[in-house]
Amino acid sequence: MVDSPxxxxxxxxxxxxxxxxxxxKLALEHGLAAVSLxxxxxxxxxxKGGLFHHFPNKQALIEAVFDGMMESLDREIDQELxxxxxxxxxxxxxxxxxxxxxxxxxxxPWSAQTMTVLADPYSKSLWHRWMNDRLVRHxxxxxxxxxxIVRLAADGAWLAHVLKPDDHAGSDDTAxxxxxxxxxxx
Numbered sequence: 369m370v371d372s373p374x375x376x377x378x379x380x381x382x383x384x385x386x387x388x389x390x391x392x393k394l395a396l397e398h399g400l401a402a403v404s405l406x407x408x409x410x411x412x413x414x415x416k417g418g419l420f421h422h423f424p425n426k427q428a429l430i431e432a433v434f435d436g437m438m439e440s441l442d443r444e445i446d447q448e449l450x451x452x453x454x455x456x457x458x459x460x461x462x463x464x465x466x467x468x469x470x471x472x473x474x475x476x477p478w479s480a481q482t483m484t485v486l487a488d489p490y491s492k493s494l495w496h497r498w499m500n501d502r503l504v505r506h507x508x509x510x511x512x513x514x515x516x517i518v519r520l521a522a523d524g525a526w527l528a529h530v531l532k533p534d535d536h537a538g539s540d541d542t543a544x545x546x547x548x549x550x551x552x553x554x
Contacts, residue, residue, distance in 0.1 A: 384422045386412040391433050403430065427490070434491050438498055441466065445502075457552030459506035460515045464522040464552070468545045518551045 390411035394402045405426055409419040423429040448462035485491045503510060525544060 380422070383412070383414055383418065387414065387419055387422055387429070388433055388436055391429055392436070395433065400430065403433075405429070430488070431490050434488075434494060438494060442498075444469070454509075456509055457515055457518075459502060459510040460518050460552045461549055463502075463519060464545065464548050467522050467526045468541060515552060518548050522548055 387408055391403050391408045394407055394411065403426065405419055405423075406416055408429065409416045412419070419429075423432060444466045445459075445462045448465050449458060452458050452461055485495050525548075
């Protein structure tokens with residue numbers, strides 16, 4: 369939440385980030401349907417007009433939230449890449465480890481965005497461009513059917529995690545993660 373309009377200096381970057389943070393939090397806690405412009409503005413402590421200064425409509429706000437999440441995912445994967453031994457499957461291992469780390473946290477922003485990727489053309493297009501770019505960047509280490517199967521299995525495991533009821537124990541994530549990592553090395 370930003371300071372009240374009377375007490376704050378104009379800080380458009382701070383206000384914009386507060387709006388994005390509030391929109392993300394609402395999506396995480398209540399789903400994307402709860403991300404109304406008024407709810408986000410109120411949570412951020414700005415007027416609806418102040419929100420419109422940064423985002424002309426709800427779609428622009430949702431797209432900015434998704435863009436930020438993609439940047440965050442990129443950073444997380446880059447951190448995993450730095451820890452990896454290198455060689456065949458480097459990106460795929462980093463991708464799988466990142467997805468499973470987010471599953472373990474159980475409060476990943478990806479939970480809220482998964483359905484958006486499936487239904488929203490902008491998010492779907494951004495996701496495909498991101499993945500294609502990563503695969504081009506890692507073409508020397510991450511081409512081949514086996515590695516694609518591992519990435520698809522990780523995606524499926526993530527989707528199953530998002531869709532499972534809260535009281536459902538699910539699979540052994542540690543064993544599943546280890547099996548997928550082993551498949552990248554063979």
